[in-house]
Amino acid sequence: MDFESGQTYLLRIVNVAIQSTFKFMIDGHKFWVISNDFVPIVPYEATTLNVNIGQRYDIIVTADQPIGDYWMRSDNLACTYMIQGNDVKGIIHYAGGLRMEPASTGYNYTNNFLACNDEPMANLVPHVAMNVGAKSQEIDENVLVTVNSQNLYKWTLSGTTFQAQLGDPTLYDILKNDTIPNYSGDLAISVPKLGEWVYLIIESPIPISHPIHLHGHDFYVLAQGTTFPYMGQALQLKNPPRRDVATINMGPTGGYLVLAFYTDNPGVWLMHCHIGWHTAMGFALQIIEGQKDIKKSVQNSCMIEDTCKAWNAWAGDRVVNPGASGV
Ligand SMILES: [Cu+2]
Numbered sequence: 510m511d512f513e514s515g516q517t518y519l520l521r522i523v524n525v526a527i528q529s530t531f532k533f534m535i536d537g538h539k540f541w542v543i544s545n546d547f548v549p550i551v552p553y554e555a556t557t558l559n560v561n562i563g564q565r566y567d568i569i570v571t572a573d574q575p576i577g578d579y580w581m582r583s584d585n586l587a588c589t590y591m592i593q594g595n596d597v598k599g600i601i602h603y604a605g606g607l608r609m610e611p612a613s614t615g616y617n618y619t620n621n622f623l624a625c626n627d628e629p630m631a632n633l634v635p636h637v638a639m640n641v642g643a644k645s646q647e648i649d650e651n652v653l654v655t656v657n658s659q660n661l662y663k664w665t666l667s668g669t670t671f672q673a674q675l676g677d678p679t680l681y682d683i684l685k686n687d688t689i690p691n692y693s694g695d696l697a698i699s700v701p702k703l704g705e706w707v708y709l710i711i712e713s714p715i716p717i718s719h720p721i722h723l724h725g726h727d728f729y730v731l732a733q734g735t736t737f738p739y740m741g742q743a744l745q746l747k748n749p750p751r752r753d754v755a756t757i758n759m760g761p762t763g764g765y766l767v768l769a770f771y772t773d774n775p776g777v778w779l780m781h782c783h784i785g786w787h788t789a790m791g792f793a794l795q796i797i798e799g800q801k802d803i804k805k806s807v808q809n810s811c812m813i814e815d816t817c818k819a820w821n822a823w824a825g826d827r828v829v830n831p832g833a834s835g836v
Pocket of ligand 1: 718
């Protein structure tokens with residue numbers, strides 16, 4: 510990327526990896542972080558930025574260093590016990606200098622699985638302040654991993670692993686018969702009333718962090734802790750971070766994440782870990798929000814009908830491999 514001295518640049522950073530947490534930095538430069546997951550925040554200055562899977566940050570950086578060439582880095586952190594990759598690099602070249610391989614050095618940090626936690630909640634202050642009301646419903650999920658009789662690993666949420674049935678989508682059943690299929694057991698969670706606050710507690714004793722993503726909402730991050738279990742620690746209800754991916758941060762004994770969302774968007778929404786393997790291994794649940802208003806919110810039911818018809822025609826008598834979760 511070319512810089513001109515004195516100019517200011519907007520960079521949009523997305524983590525599209527399947528398992529990696531990236532630590533982003535530009536050698537020698539500071540930058541301002543101005544939004545998380547498209548929600549504008551009160552800008553804060555940083556030299557490094559932790560970007561977990563699915564997260565988006567916008568940053569502003571000024572070309573205020575001596576003319577030269579600098580490494581831009583996205584170090585692959587050693588979370589989930591991965592081997593570190595610190596060779597993910599680009600080059601910032603200042604106009605007017607010779608093009609050469611940078612000799613710059615990166616900012617220091619400790620790299621271990623504990624380093625993969627999100628940017629601190631205190632930094633992620635939404636520009637448009639919104640507060641969270643008292644809860645009407647609470648959902649608690651305890652995250653574990655188990656091995657089944659075929660030696661396949663499955664993630665479980667309070668004992669149930671998600672397994673979609675591709676021939677029987679939840680949204681289709683709701684539109685057709687106003688019923689929720691129950692094959693995913695308690696992983697089809699009904700949140701029937703609109704205009705209410707739902708709190709979601711996800712905790713795990715296994716020290717592997719998980720970026721949690723919810724469809725259909727920006728959620729509010731009420732607490733992120735590096736201990737297990739969640740013991741009723743204080744929640745931030747006054748203008749908490751607002752985004753759509755937040756990580757269950759990890760300490761040696763596990764961690765917890767407390768989220769809230771306001772029921773104003775009727776639909777069938779998936780919530781899942783954004784580590785691809787974990788999603789495939791059943792780390793997902795559905796939230797059925799405002800069920801009686803879903804039908805009128807669907808603008809084009811033909812698309813659903815046609816997709817299901819095409820699926821049924823193709824699937825026919827085939828045995829469709831149900832090995833992964835179907836998500
Ligand atoms: Cu996960």
